[in-house]
Structures are given as structure tokens and as C-alpha cells.
Amino acid sequence: MRARPRRLDERGLIRSRLSEEHGTLGCDVRAPVVMAYPSPYRVGMSSLGFQTLYRILNAEGPGAHRAFLPDEWEPATLAWPPPKQQVLSYESVTPIRDYPIVAMSVAYELEVSGIIRLLEGAGIPLLAKDRTERDPIVVMGGPVTTTNPSLLLPFCDVLISGEAEGSLPLAVHTILDTPGRARAIEAAGALPHSCVGEIEEGRFEALPDMGRADQERLPAFSAITTPEAELSNMFLVEPERGCSRRCTFCVMRGASTGGMRILPLEAPLSVVPDHAKKVGLVGAAVTDLPHLEELVARIVESGRGVGISSLRADRLTPGFLDNLARGGYRTITVASDGISERMRDVLDRKISERDLLRAAELVGSRGFHRLKLYQMMGAPTEREEDADELVRFALELSKLTRLTMTFSTFVAKRNTPLDGQPFVGIKTAEARLKRIKAGLKGKVEIRPQPPKWAWVEYVLSQRGPEVGYRAIEAVHNGGNFGAWKRAFATLPEQHGRALVFGDEARRASRTGFAADPTSASPLVTLRGATPREEP
Ligand code: SF4
Structure with a gap:
């Protein structure tokens, strides 16, 4: 920019x-x-x-x-x-x-x-x-x-x-x-x-179910390109919508959004305007597109740069990476999310150490500057041993390519099987990050997002409209972390739900925003865990 x-x-x-x-x-x-x-x-x-x-x-x-x-x-x-x-x-x-x-x-x-x-x-x-x-x-x-x-x-x-x-x-x-x-x-x-909305004080209607665009409305594509966008001068188009996978933490999971809608190869290509110098392929699961390699090749052959919103480590091939390099890629970014093999299983991420090792080998051998790996720490059941496994594994990866790891902290989201899970705790998350940083010092670049803001997001995610009023208080008091903490301190207690896996989790995710039968209120979303964090 x-x-x-x-x-x-x-x-x-x-x-x-x-x-x-x-x-x-x-x-x-x-x-x-x-x-x-x-x-x-x-x-x-x-x-x-x-x-x-x-x-x-x-x-x-x-x-x-x-x-x-x-x-x-x-x-x-x-x-x-x-x-x-x-x-x-x-x-x-x-x-x-x-x-x-x-x-x-x-x-x-x-x-x-x-x-x-x-x-x-x-x-x-x-x-x-x-x-x-x-x-x-x-x-x-x-x-x-x-x-x-x-x-x-x-x-x-x-x-x-x-x-x-x-x-x-x-x-x-x-x-x-x-x-x-x-x-x-x-x-x-x-x-x-x-x-x-709350047009009368205290009056709330049941939340509606989620709309789904008609197929003829797709693909979504941008109107304007500008050098001042974060995706500078990039024309954005969505060659598929949704995701068929079932990662337990993700709001885009197929069980919640109805799965992946794949558009024909020509659909995104036909809307690219002549002036577009770069094309960004945006979607929850773009690398699951069966014809992605051909789509990228066609864009690159037209003399344009290319960007993809999310790459899966298990879908990278030498030919695909070569086209990405021709399309301007210098860094390959993939998500691991779970910080150990066990945590990736808990999250149903379906990415293994083997996939990540192969991705690092490919990235290193084909001349890219670096591999960037997204990690999400603090998911339910995560322990110090998982952080130690990450350190061991990241050192292995860093022998194959230059490695950067970004860290977010798990935030339980509605409409997912992990809805209602407690926040890991700011101090716990910071200590774990410190342990990881110490283990990788000088070998791997670490870019963490502050866990304290993940906690604010967690409370905003897990509560009902009352949290909107606390947000006003926090913003009026300067918006710093202390202001949010004070604003949330007066929230009434809520009780968390048990961790659910397997069939129960799938049932929970299907219910989405269904009414809470234990609630007398017609407003239905007041379930979830207490913001019990002691920041
Ligand atoms: S994390 Fe990615 S692969 Fe998993 S459900 Fe969400 S969009 Fe799909």
C-alpha cells in the first residue's frame, strides 16, 4: 500500500x-x-x-x-x-x-x-x-x-x-x-x-436463520480496485462459496453453512475486468476447488498477478506453486491451527505433520522467500506438552525453509461445536507464547496477536445484546483493555456448557441459533460460558 x-x-x-x-x-x-x-x-x-x-x-x-x-x-x-x-x-x-x-x-x-x-x-x-x-x-x-x-x-x-x-x-x-x-x-x-433490532427498550425478536444467496447471484466480485486497499489494486472474486470441511472451531464449517458451492471455471474468469492487474481468489476453501490449478494458470497466462485467500498445506503441488510464483507469490501461507498433532485432531483440522513437512519442502525447494504458518493456541484440552511439540516441529520445519508463525488465541464461536468453551486465560496464553518464543528464539519468527484482545472478542462472541451496551461503555472510556475489563465486570454470570464431541457436537452445530428451551426470553442467544477470565 x-x-x-x-x-x-x-x-x-x-x-x-x-x-x-x-x-x-x-x-x-x-x-x-x-x-x-x-x-x-x-x-x-x-x-x-x-x-x-x-x-x-x-x-x-x-x-x-x-x-x-x-x-x-x-x-x-x-x-x-x-x-x-x-x-x-x-x-x-x-x-x-x-x-x-x-x-x-x-x-x-x-x-x-x-x-x-x-x-x-x-x-x-x-x-x-x-x-x-x-x-x-x-x-x-x-x-x-x-x-x-x-x-x-x-x-x-x-x-x-x-x-x-x-x-x-x-x-x-x-x-x-x-x-x-x-x-x-x-x-x-x-x-x-x-x-x-431493539427499537423498543428490552424488546427482542427471535434471531432469524441465515440467508443463502441464490446460485445465479454468484460469483461475488468487487466493483472497485484501488491502490489504498489492504489488498492493493487487487480485483477480488469468489470462485467458490463455503466449505465442506468440519473443523470444530470454524463458523464456515460445512455443517453450519450448507457446504461448498463450486462455480464453473469460466464463472470467475468471465467477470475479471480488463484493467485488473491482480486477481484475488477469495473464499473459505479456495484450495479445495477441483479446477484451482487451471484457474490460477489461466489468470497467470493472461499476464495478471494472483492472490489466494487461504491455502491448504495438503493441496500444494509443484506445478501449482510454480504458477503462484509466476503470479507474484513470494511467501506461501498455510494454516495449521492446532499447535500439535493431537490438537489438530481435536479441531478436526485434517492437516498432519506430514502435510506440513511436505509443504515446507516444496516451499524451500522452489525458491519462495518463506513459509508462513497460522497457529491458533488455547483451544480446549491444549497443554504445555502441545507447545513443546510445536517447538520441536517448528525447528524441523525451519531446516527446510525460512519460517514465520503467527499466533491467534482460540475464541469459542456460536454455531460451532466448540461454542461455549471457556477462554484459555490471558496469563496462560501469554506464558505459553513465552515458552514457544524461548524455544524458537533466533530460528523462527513469531508474530503473536495479543491474547488480551482475544479475550475481549471472546466475551463479545459469547454473550447477548447486553454486551453491546458494555461495548459503548468501553469505547466511551477510551477503548483500552482496562476499559473493556471494567465494562465487562458488571455482566451477569452465565454458565458454560460441557465440551461436546462426535454426534452431540454435530447436533449442537445443526441447532445453530435455535431457541434455548431453558430460557423464558424470546431472545435466544444467551447461552455460552461466563467470561470468567481474570485478566
Ligand atoms: S477452518 Fe478452513 S477448512 Fe476448516 S471448516 Fe473452516 S474454512 Fe473449512
């Missing part, structure tokens, strides 16, 4: 960014919808879902503009409120509070900070129950609805769950066709895969 040389005011910045985009839609055309992304421009423009919905709303009507969390409001720790600044749409440089509909796509739980900052900063009442006829109708959806949509309920007027290629245009048309704010919200909330 190119560095921006100087500070521009918001209007200047928007002009500068628009001038570098290819494929911008809806400029200087009135639109009733602004798609407001709760992270900055470079992140939002790398979201295939955000780009796809923007493209669909512009292609099929009624038109949509974009807005983003101002860059200055991104840091996790930020005194609030910051100096006043307007939140403007890019296509018409209009304050977003002046649009009839604000649509927000939320990727994951920690983006709740961005929701709070964006809405408040834009002058839109933060809570759905406080909005009036003068305010926009706020529609929310996005990947976070596959894990914990209840977190969004205090903030949205209408919630759309799951894939929204069909649901969002329908909701937008329904809102525009229904006179009166309250009636429009009720009508949109009654649509399939949708519900009304």
Missing part, C-alpha cells in the same frame, strides 16, 4: 482516493443508501462482501454510496469523543446522517467499536430505540451474523442474517416502498432472514 504523503481534510482525502479508483459507481447520482463500513477505507475496500453489495445495489437499483470509519478513529485506544469531524459519503460528499438508509456490514465482533464510533461520530443516535423520524434507518448484517448477531441488536433497526446478496436489496426496496419509519422497519424486519 502506498503511503499517503500528507494530511488532507476529509473532502480532499475523498477526492484523492476517488481519483485513484477504477470502477467507482454512482458518483453524482442520488442514492437512498449509504453503505457505511465500521473500519477505515483500506479495510472496507478489501471486503468482498461490502464491494459486492455496493455493486448489486448500484446495478439493480436503487443506488448506493460508500462511507468508512475515518482513519483517525481506528486505533483501539482513542479518547472519545474526538475532535468533531463529519462522516461523508464518497460518491456525493454528503453527511451519512442525511441518507434515508445506512447499511453496515460488520465482519467480526471487535468491529463493534467501529459501529459505535461511526454512528455517534456521524451524529446518528447510537441506539435504535433513540432514533426518530428524522434519523436514517440503520440496517446491519455481515459475516458477524454467522457467529453472534445478537451483539448488533441494540444498534440496528433491521438485522439481516447470513448472505445478503438477495436479502439486502429486498430490505432496501421494502423500506423505500413502505411509508412511515416504524412501518418500514417492521416490514423489512418481517422479511426472510431479517428481524427488527
Whole structure:
């Protein structure tokens, strides 16, 4: 990504960014919808879902503009409120509070900070129950609805769950066709895969089941390429959707999302625009595509660079790697997730030491700069012996290629068999990381994500709408870790569920957001473990 040389005011910045985009839609055309992304421009423009919905709303009507969390409001720790600044749409440089509909796509739980900052900063009442006829109708959806949509309920007027290629245009048309704010919200909330947010204090509807896009809506592909995206100047396209595998920690697992939908080879190729110099193949399980080698070869033969969102170690072949090298790859990144063979079995990851050794051999022998390995520590039953096995194995791998390992900490997610599992503990996770770092010092580069933020994500993932109110408290108190810890301290106790495997786990995953029969509340997602961590 190119560095921006100087500070521009918001209007200047928007002009500068628009001038570098290819494929911008809806400029200087009135639109009733602004798609407001709760992270900055470079992140939002790398979201295939955000780009796809923007493209669909512009292609099929009624038109949509974009807005983003101002860059200055991104840091996790930020005194609030910051100096006043307007939140403007890019296509018409209009304050977003002046649009009839604000649509927000939320990727994951920690983006709740961005929701709070964006809405408040834009002058839109933060809570759905406080909005009036003068305010926009706020529609929310996005990947976070596959894990914990209840977190969004205090903030949205209408919630759309799951894939929204069909649901969002329908909701937008329904809102525009229904006179009166309250009636429009009720009508949109009654649509399939949708519900009304907390528009009245304490009123929650049962969460809807997840939408699934019709096959003719696929592939998803981006409208705009820009040098300022995290995936700089990359045209994004999804050659398959979903995953047929069953990793026990993953919200994309086939049992939850209906499996993998494979598109014909020509489908993604036919939508690549002439100006695209790089093509990013995005999807949960792209390397499971039967025709992936041919797809990559065709892109590379057309003179374009290529990127793939996820590579599986057991699917790498010499020919495939050679094409990736021709397409600009210097680092090969694969996920191991479990830090030992035993933990990979617990997670049902179906990647073995043998697969990882073979991947390292291939990467080393074909001239790539390095192998990057994703690890997820702290999953249920993990012990110090697993960390010791990782150290031994990583040293073995590092003899075959230069090795970098990134570490995240396991966060139990709804709609997975490991839902409700406790958090490993910040101190435990930090001590384990320290042990691994000491064992690999000077041999393997380690890039850990701080376990304390995984704990915040864990609490946000495992609780109901009440945690949205605690998030407001944390953001208003500066958003540092201490602020989150204090905000969560007043959450009422919840009791964890037992670890389930095998058939019971599969049953649990199928039930998804089904009502909790022990709960008197019509709101159904208040299950899960107590945030019992003692940070
Ligand atoms: S971790 Fe990857 S392979 Fe496993 S279910 Fe999720 S998307 Fe599929």
C-alpha cells in the first residue's frame, strides 16, 4: 500500500482516493443508501462482501454510496469523543446522517467499536430505540451474523442474517416502498432472514436463520480496485462459496453453512475486468476447488498477478506453486491451527505433520522467500506438552525453509461445536507464547496477536445484546483493555456448557441459533460460558 504523503481534510482525502479508483459507481447520482463500513477505507475496500453489495445495489437499483470509519478513529485506544469531524459519503460528499438508509456490514465482533464510533461520530443516535423520524434507518448484517448477531441488536433497526446478496436489496426496496419509519422497519424486519433490532427498550425478536444467496447471484466480485486497499489494486472474486470441511472451531464449517458451492471455471474468469492487474481468489476453501490449478494458470497466462485467500498445506503441488510464483507469490501461507498433532485432531483440522513437512519442502525447494504458518493456541484440552511439540516441529520445519508463525488465541464461536468453551486465560496464553518464543528464539519468527484482545472478542462472541451496551461503555472510556475489563465486570454470570464431541457436537452445530428451551426470553442467544477470565 502506498503511503499517503500528507494530511488532507476529509473532502480532499475523498477526492484523492476517488481519483485513484477504477470502477467507482454512482458518483453524482442520488442514492437512498449509504453503505457505511465500521473500519477505515483500506479495510472496507478489501471486503468482498461490502464491494459486492455496493455493486448489486448500484446495478439493480436503487443506488448506493460508500462511507468508512475515518482513519483517525481506528486505533483501539482513542479518547472519545474526538475532535468533531463529519462522516461523508464518497460518491456525493454528503453527511451519512442525511441518507434515508445506512447499511453496515460488520465482519467480526471487535468491529463493534467501529459501529459505535461511526454512528455517534456521524451524529446518528447510537441506539435504535433513540432514533426518530428524522434519523436514517440503520440496517446491519455481515459475516458477524454467522457467529453472534445478537451483539448488533441494540444498534440496528433491521438485522439481516447470513448472505445478503438477495436479502439486502429486498430490505432496501421494502423500506423505500413502505411509508412511515416504524412501518418500514417492521416490514423489512418481517422479511426472510431479517428481524427488527431493539427499537423498543428490552424488546427482542427471535434471531432469524441465515440467508443463502441464490446460485445465479454468484460469483461475488468487487466493483472497485484501488491502490489504498489492504489488498492493493487487487480485483477480488469468489470462485467458490463455503466449505465442506468440519473443523470444530470454524463458523464456515460445512455443517453450519450448507457446504461448498463450486462455480464453473469460466464463472470467475468471465467477470475479471480488463484493467485488473491482480486477481484475488477469495473464499473459505479456495484450495479445495477441483479446477484451482487451471484457474490460477489461466489468470497467470493472461499476464495478471494472483492472490489466494487461504491455502491448504495438503493441496500444494509443484506445478501449482510454480504458477503462484509466476503470479507474484513470494511467501506461501498455510494454516495449521492446532499447535500439535493431537490438537489438530481435536479441531478436526485434517492437516498432519506430514502435510506440513511436505509443504515446507516444496516451499524451500522452489525458491519462495518463506513459509508462513497460522497457529491458533488455547483451544480446549491444549497443554504445555502441545507447545513443546510445536517447538520441536517448528525447528524441523525451519531446516527446510525460512519460517514465520503467527499466533491467534482460540475464541469459542456460536454455531460451532466448540461454542461455549471457556477462554484459555490471558496469563496462560501469554506464558505459553513465552515458552514457544524461548524455544524458537533466533530460528523462527513469531508474530503473536495479543491474547488480551482475544479475550475481549471472546466475551463479545459469547454473550447477548447486553454486551453491546458494555461495548459503548468501553469505547466511551477510551477503548483500552482496562476499559473493556471494567465494562465487562458488571455482566451477569452465565454458565458454560460441557465440551461436546462426535454426534452431540454435530447436533449442537445443526441447532445453530435455535431457541434455548431453558430460557423464558424470546431472545435466544444467551447461552455460552461466563467470561470468567481474570485478566
Ligand atoms: S477452518 Fe478452513 S477448512 Fe476448516 S471448516 Fe473452516 S474454512 Fe473449512
